[in-house]
Amino acid sequence: MFKTQRVIRNNCMSVRKKSPIRLAARLLLAILIGTALQLVWKSAVLALPDDGSPWLNVQAILHSPLFIFVIFLMACQFFNWLMVLRDADLSYAQPITSLSYVSVFFLSVLYLKEAADLIQMTGIIFVLAGVWFISQTDHVTQFREREAK
């Protein structure tokens, strides 16, 4: 058990030295992929035949370039997310990726011509304020500092 804790601490200390710019770039990539994933997924679902038969839908999915692109984006998201988790706390990184709600909202309004209202705009302001609060905290827990206190 002590050995495991030492490994965790050593890993965390090595994380501390890494550049936050690289973390920011990976978080940005996670948000961009998340946004693209939601939009492409929605387009892919809308392109499915309105037949209702599950078997025909499965066949359409397997032959749809959009769905193959969705799977590719999911794989990219997964590996990028592991890189993010290597450099940051889960409780830091996960809420920040909620910015994809903001980007999806604006892209849906701009390109899919979906309606926006005051309540949604208020929600966007809340999300942005929340991300600002989280960005003001340390991106990784410092185990040694915490033990010293």
Add this chain to the structure above:
Amino acid sequence: MSQTFIGVLLVVICTLLEGIGQVFLKKSVLRAVRWYLWISFGVVILSLETVIYTKALLFLDVGVAYAISSLNLISITLMSRCLLREKVTRKRWIGVCLIFIGVGLVVART
């Protein structure tokens, strides 16, 4: 049990599974030994979550399910604090709560 209740219950289970799956993925990058086991467990749990979420959509509207699943933020933050011993400061909690309310407002209208 009404269909809505079953749907809500399934989505809440999904938020818990999301938290556990993410904790396993984080464990995989923290531990030098048996990291592949943590990744495998994480992927299995997140895949199970996708199946259950798809089932939940049979009982609930997408907008409602999406709004409830913003509880992910709370479950992930709690599990990070309790299972990963991450330092979740008051400022971080304020941020999480603001995002939770904001996402709820954005997706509840969809």
